Amino acid sequence: xxxxxxxxxxxxxxxxxxxxxxxxxxxxxxxxxxxxxxxxxxxxxxxxxxxxxxxxxxxxxxxxxxxxxxxxxxxxxxxxxxxxxxxxxxxxxxxxxxxxxxxxxxxxxxxxxxxxxxxxxxxxxxxxxxxxxxxxxxxxxxxxxxxxxxxxxxxxxxxxxxxxxxxxxxxxxxxxxxxxxxxxxxxxxxxxxxxxxxxxxxxxxxxxxxxxxxxxxxxxxxxxxxxxxxxxxxxxxxxxxxxxxxxxxxxxxxxxxxxxxxxxxxxxxxxxxxxxxxxxxxxxxxxxxxxxxxxxxxxxxxxxxxxxxxxxxxxxxxxxxxxxxxxxxxx
Amino acid sequence: xxxxxxxxxxxxxxxxxxxxxxxxxxxxxxxxxxxxxxxxxxxxxxxxxxxxxxxxxxxxxxxxxxxxxxxxxxxxxxxxxxxxxxxxxxxxxxxxxxxxxxxxxxxxxxxxxxxxxxxxxxxxxxxxxxxxxxxxxxxxxxxxxxxxxxxxxxxxxxxxxxxxxxxxxxxxxxxxxxxxxxxxxxxxxxxxxxxxxxxxxxxxxxxxxxxxxxxxxxxxxxxxxxxxxxxxxxxxxxxxxxxxxxxxxxxxxxxxxxxxxxxxxxxxxxxxxxxxxxxxxxxxxxxxxxxxxxxxxxxxxxxxxxxxxxxxxxxxxxxxxxxxxxxxxxxxxxxxxxxxxxxxxxxxxxxxxxxxxxxxxxxxxxxxxxxxxxxxxxxxxxxxxxxxxxxxxxxxxxxxxxxxxxxxxxxxxxxxxxxxxxxxxxxxxxxxxxxxxxxxxxxxxxxxxxxxxxxxxxxxxxxxxxxxxxxxxxxxxxxxxxxxxxxxxxxxxxxxxxxxxxxxxxxxxxxxxxxxxxxxxx
Numbered sequence: 001x002x003x004x005x006x007x008x009x010x011x012x013x014x015x016x017x018x019x020x021x022x023x024x025x026x027x028x029x030x031x032x033x034x035x036x037x038x039x040x041x042x043x044x045x046x047x048x049x050x051x052x053x054x055x056x057x058x059x060x061x062x063x064x065x066x067x068x069x070x071x072x073x074x075x076x077x078x079x080x081x082x083x084x085x086x087x088x089x090x091x092x093x094x095x096x097x098x099x100x101x102x103x104x105x106x107x108x109x110x111x112x113x114x115x116x117x118x119x120x121x122x123x124x125x126x127x128x129x130x131x132x133x134x135x136x137x138x139x140x141x142x143x144x145x146x147x148x149x150x151x152x153x154x155x156x157x158x159x160x161x162x163x164x165x166x167x168x169x170x171x172x173x174x175x176x177x178x179x180x181x182x183x184x185x186x187x188x189x190x191x192x193x194x195x196x197x198x199x200x201x202x203x204x205x206x207x208x209x210x211x212x213x214x215x216x217x218x219x220x221x222x223x224x225x226x227x228x229x230x231x232x233x234x235x236x237x238x239x240x241x242x243x244x245x246x247x248x249x250x251x252x253x254x255x256x257x258x259x260x261x262x263x264x265x266x267x268x269x270x271x272x273x274x275x276x277x278x279x280x281x282x283x284x285x286x287x288x289x290x291x292x293x294x295x296x297x298x299x300x301x302x303x304x305x306x307x308x309x310x311x312x313x314x315x316x317x318x319x320x321x322x323x324x325x326x327x328x329x330x331x
Numbered sequence: 332x333x334x335x336x337x338x339x340x341x342x343x344x345x346x347x348x349x350x351x352x353x354x355x356x357x358x359x360x361x362x363x364x365x366x367x368x369x370x371x372x373x374x375x376x377x378x379x380x381x382x383x384x385x386x387x388x389x390x391x392x393x394x395x396x397x398x399x400x401x402x403x404x405x406x407x408x409x410x411x412x413x414x415x416x417x418x419x420x421x422x423x424x425x426x427x428x429x430x431x432x433x434x435x436x437x438x439x440x441x442x443x444x445x446x447x448x449x450x451x452x453x454x455x456x457x458x459x460x461x462x463x464x465x466x467x468x469x470x471x472x473x474x475x476x477x478x479x480x481x482x483x484x485x486x487x488x489x490x491x492x493x494x495x496x497x498x499x500x501x502x503x504x505x506x507x508x509x510x511x512x513x514x515x516x517x518x519x520x521x522x523x524x525x526x527x528x529x530x531x532x533x534x535x536x537x538x539x540x541x542x543x544x545x546x547x548x549x550x551x552x553x554x555x556x557x558x559x560x561x562x563x564x565x566x567x568x569x570x571x572x573x574x575x576x577x578x579x580x581x582x583x584x585x586x587x588x589x590x591x592x593x594x595x596x597x598x599x600x601x602x603x604x605x606x607x608x609x610x611x612x613x614x615x616x617x618x619x620x621x622x623x624x625x626x627x628x629x630x631x632x633x634x635x636x637x638x639x640x641x642x643x644x645x646x647x648x649x650x651x652x653x654x655x656x657x658x659x660x661x662x663x664x665x666x667x668x669x670x671x672x673x674x675x676x677x678x679x680x681x682x683x684x685x686x687x688x689x690x691x692x693x694x695x696x697x698x699x700x701x702x703x704x705x706x707x708x709x710x711x712x713x714x715x716x717x718x719x720x721x722x723x724x725x726x727x728x729x730x731x732x733x734x735x736x737x738x739x740x741x742x743x744x745x746x747x748x749x750x751x752x753x754x755x756x757x758x759x760x761x762x763x764x765x766x767x768x769x770x771x772x773x774x775x776x777x778x779x780x781x782x783x784x785x786x787x788x789x790x791x792x793x794x795x796x797x798x799x800x801x802x803x804x805x806x807x808x809x810x811x812x813x814x815x816x817x818x819x820x821x822x823x824x825x826x827x828x829x830x831x832x833x834x835x836x837x838x839x840x841x842x843x844x845x846x847x848x849x850x851x852x853x
Contacts, residue, residue, distance in 0.1 A: 263688035
């Protein structure tokens with residue numbers, strides 16, 4: 001004891017500074033000390049804990065840059081038709097493999113994937129098409145998710161709505177999706193917004209049904225029962241008790257939705273129900289015939305590979321974000 | 332259980348009816364009816380009034396409206412004995428303009444107008460169209476008189492549903508040689524009459540053979556009950572959608588054919604499909620009388636290929652079988668070795684299948700298959716099935732792996748498994764005896780859907796490998812504005828999906844005693 005205090009004295013501090021009297025404080029004693037917890041901070045902490053997510057995010061950033069900024073910089077976004085047909089008169093520019101295109105035009109990013117049937121740059125056309133496809137997928141997913149989540153929550157809560165909506169779901173679910181889209185495209189014009197309308201007019205039903213099932217599962221749990229007994233209004237119950245619980249489910253769902261719309265757009269173009277814009281699907285469909293010529297196969301595989309990469313990256317980001325947004329992983 | 336099933340079936344049928352109504356509203360009312368002529372080569376050659384009338388005729392064929400030309404109405408009157416043939420001939424020709432009509436003609440035109448307007452029709456008279464010089468008619472510009480009325484959706488639906496299933500009866504034919512009736516024979520005359528082959532034949536029925544055997548799968552066939560889903564014109568002109576799906580395709584096959592007269596010929600006519608057609612024996616002249624003894628003369632030709640549905644079903648069912656045999660075991664071992672190498676590889680594969688556009692990976696599989704020298708264009712040989720089957724199976728395997736793994740992992744953390752583990756059971760025992768059985772319940776629910784879904788076909792796979800399957804029918808019908816076919820195919824799909832849901836529930840209740848559809852025992 002003596003020795004210890006001697007050591008403390010060596011620090012050159014007075015006894016008051018080391019130990020000071022503290023009054024008993026009733027309020028302070030009620031406080032429970034726990035590490036500060038912020039939901040979204042934890043989400044990102046968990047998300048970045050996995051190194052692969054950093055790589056995936058960098059790739060996502062690259063995709064965004066190429067799809068949205070690159071066409072604007074090259075001027076492709078502004079006058080894509082003109083750029084597309086730039087070399088149409090010159091036959092020697094058509095169907096070039098990358099090495100031939102680079103040796104013909106000199107090295108630039110535009111020619112690293114060769115040239116297409118009109119002598120256009122495959123790389124430029126591809127990213128411009130990707131931007132349309134990604135935008136389409138994002139808009140459709142956003143509309144469907146918002147309507148689906150809101151209506152799904154109501155659907156799950158109200159038993160009356162449930163009876164009606166389940167019938168509607170059973171009937172609309174049996175009308176082939178392709179039929180609805182095909183008919184709508186024929187009634188209206190094959191334009192971007194028609195496709196958005198066609199994909200969202202019944203597309204939200206599936207999401208709403210999924211959310212409804214989730215809400216029903218959570219709705220009657222004890223903590224909600226307790227909350228309701230204490231007189232919490234339904235709206236606050238939904239917003240504060242149920243939707244936060246479902247954040248990870250919703251993010252995971254959105255992760256699967258966005259690539260699904262890209263994929264569906266490719267499918268629609270392939271079966272001839274696509275839109276007039278040069279989307280990824282349309283590029284794939286148009287270049288499909290070139291597969292028969294061995295040297296031209298590159299033109300077909302480029303959009304296939306790029307669309308696959310975009311879809312996988314979008315899916316991975318969403319999926320891993322969904323995992324990270326599950327509070328159970330925040331320990 | 333029975334009561335519940337009947338309720339479910341009725342419920343399903345009602346939703347099918349509503350689906351058909353929704354589809355009819357979509358295709359008949361929402362799409363501009365002028366659009367059906369966009370791909371019609373015939374209309375390009377017509378002009379003026381002829382073009383107009385052609386449109387109404389086409390609309391009647393496609394079920395939009397009821398169209399009656401003036402001449403047909405007069406013929407009907409003759410048939411009913413109200414006027415004589417001479418009167419008809421005298422008044423059938425209307426003048427170029429209404430004012431110039433003969434008094435007699437004007438009277439009949441008035442009656443025609445009155446009769447049909449009274450029934451809610453619109454009567455339309457198109458005056459002759461002259462060329463600018465005023466002397467000669469323009470091509471197709473002669474005067475026309477007709478009545479038309481839009482078919483209301485209720486009437487259309489009633490007609491459709493009452494016509495879907497037709498049961499043959501001996502009063503179908505208007506005139507028959509010999510006595511009406513049904514006969515049973517042990518020696519099918521289509522095989523020459525010596526071979527033992529039981530058959531039921533009818534006289535007065537639509538089809539001659541109501542039940543017969545042959546060497547085609549499933550060997551016993553019937554014509555007693557026929558399905559009519561609506562005439563299609565885009566896929567097979569004038570052939571019913573159902574027949575389009577089930578009739579054999581490919582090259583014709585010739586064999587010794589024993590005609591009813593005893594005449595034997597190497598021909599492709601399939602005498603088992605003999606169908607009644609009034610007056611056909613007489614019209615056919617010597618050619619027909621050499622072969623046939625009565626008006627049962629229409630046959631379909633025998634072909635060596637399978638039907639559209641047949642190809643789709645074979646490819647689909649083999650692919651599903653492979654998918655179940657591979658997907659479930661892999662999913663199980665993924666869940667057993669969670670976060671180990673096999674789980675990671677499997678998850679990567681699942682992500683690939685979910686995220687990548689299906690068109691993209693089918694073409695990847697195609698490119699891989701090409702390097703093995705497997706045929707990429709379908710020709711019906713066993714080898715040609717390899718790639719379509721693999722393309723379909725690899726996709727299904729991904730889905731099955733995903734769900735099997737998910738269910739198994741969910742079960743793994745449940746209380747009964749922890750209890751079993753604390754009771755000292757080994758991991759393989761727990762997996763086999765406890766988790767697998769519970770996880771399989773939901774997997775089993777999808778089996779009827781998979782089997783029936785194989786009938787529908789796979790649209791991209793079939794198109795990439797040029798399989799003549801049923802997958803593209805709906806898209807084809809939509810693109811060609813083939814309304815009857817669209818409705819027919821949509822109804823077929825709806826029926827399949829309703830049936831597979833009910834069967835799935837029943838199957839689930841059969842293997843899991845805890846699931847009960849009656850309120851008793853709960």
